[in-house]
Amino acid sequence: MEEYGGGNLLSEAMGSGPRVVVVEDCVEAPAAFVLHLLLKRALAGGGAVALLALAQPFSHYDRVLRKMGCNLSLHRKNGRLHFFDLQAFPGGPKGGAICDAFFRLYGDIQRVVDANRIAEHAGQFTVMIDDVSLLEVAAHGSIDDVLDFLHYCVTLTSEMNCSLVVLIHEDIYSSERVGLLLHLRYIADLVIRAAPLSTGLATDVHGQVSSFPLLVALANIMMRVGVLHL
Amino acid sequence: MAAAGASGGQTIGRSSFSRVAVSTAASSSTSAGVKLGPNGAAFVSSGIPDLDRILGGGFLLGSVVMVMEDSDAPHHLLLLRSFMAQGVVHKQPLLFAGPMKEPRLFLGTLPAPVASSKEDGRQRVMGAGTSSDGRTSDEALRIAWQYKKYFGEDKTSHAEHKNNKQEFSNDFDLRKSLERHLLNSQNIECVSTQDGDTLGELQDRCSTFLSKHLRKDGGNLNAGRIAIQSLCAPQCGYFEKDWDMVSFIRSLKAMVRSSNVVAVITFPNAILSNSFCKRWHHLADTLLSIKAIPDEDKDLAKLLTGYQDMVGFLHVHKVAQTNSQVPVILEASTFSLKLRKRRSLVLERLNQAPVDGSAGPSHAASGSCSSSSQGSQLDF
Structure with a gap:
């Protein structure tokens, strides 16, 4: 991981083993790469991952992670990666209530987590959502259903000893509907935020990543992890 | 540009060298108008050769x-028409x-490709560097502040474009409309978004x-194009159904991702609310914005060379990248969007005009100051 500059900075931030990690980004500085790093980290540590992919198809993640030295197809075959292709979520016939779709989805995740717990050498289980803003679109703007779903996922972390990683596009919520973002920040143990450099583009530095461990943030200390080189 | 960016960013990548070999081997089996790039990417032309170059190969x-x-x-509409006309061609x-x-009826306004035989032949004789009339006359007057126009690499890429232009991208003559028989023989479908109260029909047609x-594994790459004009326009029946549109x-994005189709959507972003606008931005793979420039802006005319030929500015916010997390840094x-000879579109980097020689050093300093503030203004 060290060869990917920033990887060790990220692991420093992840050092305390946060349960809920919220990754925030904006149009100018997409933070999908943070998810890739965390995905690799979760799988490399011997754990299992349930990836709720709303933004990209499997081939994309597979290709990106293969370049980072992590074979997703293999992990998927071994049952360590549970890939939920939710690009067409909720799908099916129109008119079915969205909360039912969320309920079914949660049931699937819970089953996977359960199975992982029973398995012999069970490591840490991570539920990863890419991204929540699209979950909201899938729910047709019904923020309550999304919050309910997220709440269930958070309960998983305490009951089943797993962690939750969530990507959210922060700039959508800058003016309206701040509820979802505030809620996520509230439940987060660690917030990682990608932002463009205020000085504009540079050839090798594309932005900065800051992380706010919220346990510490209670004491009102904000820790900047540093500029991350891709 | 994507290839350059990728190789630059992937100094630590392990498999980047094999990728190129694969794509060159596979390129022989592609159909016309499709170009293969790194990371399993395939491009079609936007209809504007300069835009293809900027985006690292095309759409x-x-x-x-x-x-x-x-x-x-x-x-x-200039972009949309070029994109559609290129597909028809x-x-x-x-x-x-x-x-x-x-x-x-909109199809009748599509531009026709520049008659390549005459034009190309003449340009080949004149050489790659003298591709536009402006450049021919400027050739003798190379002045330091415009040196970027004459970069060697720019010329070679231009020359390269000339060579495979027949297959990949055409220059379009905005004054001539596309021949009727091309439009009639095509499988072109048209949908009106004005009538329906919902997006259901459009969605069905798209699917x-x-x-x-x-997309089939190892199958032929027969590309298709979807062009949607002013998706959220007020005259559409579903106007203000924001969630429906998102x-x-x-x-659409999910379906397009698994097919060999490029969808171009134009939208009047001013009528969307701020947060929905951002949602749209996030949903886009490639995000461009077009801005017209006022006719008589004296300040701007002073700052930029070739101001009188410009029709607008094109801003690239986001460049599509699938199967890779290496961002494309432009x-x-x-x-600047210009009309060359009042008929074909070219995109050029903004060139700062020289400060008046007679103005003296103090003026020069203020000139550069104002230019930097101007830069932020242009940064729409």
């Missing part, structure tokens, strides 16, 4: 391109949707269109 197959319209001028299936009663172009784009993100 990525399986991506959604969004163009933010200028609220005062229909310059986005390559005999690629096309689905067009627009907020008008008779969308098929039937896309189901014909599903869901539509999301499902040398510049704002380009």
